[in-house]
Amino acid sequence: MTPAANLPEEVEHGLARYRTMLTIRYFEETVCAAAVAGRIRGPVHPYIGEEAIATGVCAALRRDDYVASTHRGHGHAIGKGADPAAMMLELYGRVGGLCGGKGGSMHVADFSIGMLGANGVIGDGVTMSLGAIQGSRLLGRDVVAAAFIGDGGMNRGPVLEALNWAKTFRLPVLFVCEDNRYSASTHSRSVTAGPGFTARAAGFGLPAEMVDGNDVIEVERAARTMVEQLRAGAGPMFLHALTYRIGGHLAQDAAPYRPKEELARRSPLDPLTRIETWLAHHGIETHTLEAERAAVRESIATAERAAQAADFPPAASVFADIQDIGAPQWGA
Numbered sequence: 001m002t003p004a005a006n007l008p009e010e011v012e013h014g015l016a017r018y019r020t021m022l023t024i025r026y027f028e029e030t031v032c033a034a035a036v037a038g039r040i041r042g043p044v045h046p047y048i049g050e051e052a053i054a055t056g057v058c059a060a061l062r063r064d065d066y067v068a069s070t071h072r073g074h075g076h077a078i079g080k081g082a083d084p085a086a087m088m089l090e091l092y093g094r095v096g097g098l099c100g101g102k103g104g105s106m107h108v109a110d111f112s113i114g115m116l117g118a119n120g121v122i123g124d125g126v127t128m129s130l131g132a133i134q135g136s137r138l139l140g141r142d143v144v145a146a147a148f149i150g151d152g153g154m155n156r157g158p159v160l161e162a163l164n165w166a167k168t169f170r171l172p173v174l175f176v177c178e179d180n181r182y183s184a185s186t187h188s189r190s191v192t193a194g195p196g197f198t199a200r201a202a203g204f205g206l207p208a209e210m211v212d213g214n215d216v217i218e219v220e221r222a223a224r225t226m227v228e229q230l231r232a233g234a235g236p237m238f239l240h241a242l243t244y245r246i247g248g249h250l251a252q253d254a255a256p257y258r259p260k261e262e263l264a265r266r267s268p269l270d271p272l273t274r275i276e277t278w279l280a281h282h283g284i285e286t287h288t289l290e291a292e293r294a295a296v297r298e299s300i301a302t303a304e305r306a307a308q309a310a311d312f313p314p315a316a317s318v319f320a321d322i323q324d325i326g327a328p329q330w331g332a
């Protein structure tokens, strides 16, 4: 969808972020419906309500920078530039999927754009990002990494080790805590000690900032400032993005454990409504927003139709792409 010509650069950027967020939202709505209907197998964790974080952070990164994701990874992949159609094929388990249709929702990865992969093990994406960055440093590359982690994951040991390690070796990693208030069905605050995550990161010596994670403009501003400093050698930094998981933990989770009043209070803060209000305030008319929505919705619907029509990978491909490191070797 081409907006009116001669828009100020700031508004062009806002529209581009809107498109990315819409792509994530419609992708998630589509794959959730498919998971509930049994067309997509395996767990699907929707990123609905958190789109501004991946969109804002990834907009601050270069194509060759890394992103380490979580189990809720579709938004991170789309934000980093993965092809939604190839992701759809992947979730449907079909040929042409990002991982050949053999990974599924919790393993979407695309190394060509630095997307290291979604990850079912809470906290492990963070430690992998350190390995990617240390390897890049040995190769003399000036890339940085954004490592996403949930508010529940912040309490895992490997994450605390990663903060310590990154600071000790001054690694250019932006830790991004996506604080959607829940760890599955548990209010994460009820299982979290101390005065908060920015204080925890500061305890390891990382500059840390808290942002409204539903405001893509604010997320991008904070991420850009931090990424510039990372690339200049300032060492790791921490962004605590406050948001809210609008859907359930999984596609099939109706989240009955969540108080209705809480949902009513949080829903108007929807990040898509926020950017629509910002765009309207900057002169973008309602019909332009409607046209953007229709175009993205159609592209996702087309991707789903293509995925449903695509073949499953042949059985013989099961043993392809498996790393063979040879027989175990002991001693020298």
Ligand SMILES: Cc1ncc(C[n+]2csc(CCOP(=O)(O)OP(=O)(O)O)c2C)c(N)n1
Binding pocket: 070, 071, 072, 120, 121, 122, 149, 150, 151, 152, 153, 154, 180, 182, 183, 184, 188, 245, 249
């Ligand atoms: C090491 C490990 N422990 C437990 C789980 C089970 N588990 C899957 S998602 C989840 C909640 C994670 O919460 P948070 O880090 O806040 O991420 P969110 O789901 O809110 O995005 C848990 C406990 C897991 N996948 N890995």
Ligand SMILES: [Mg+2]
Binding pocket: 150, 151, 152, 178, 179, 180, 181, 182, 183, 184, 188
């Ligand atoms: Mg959470």
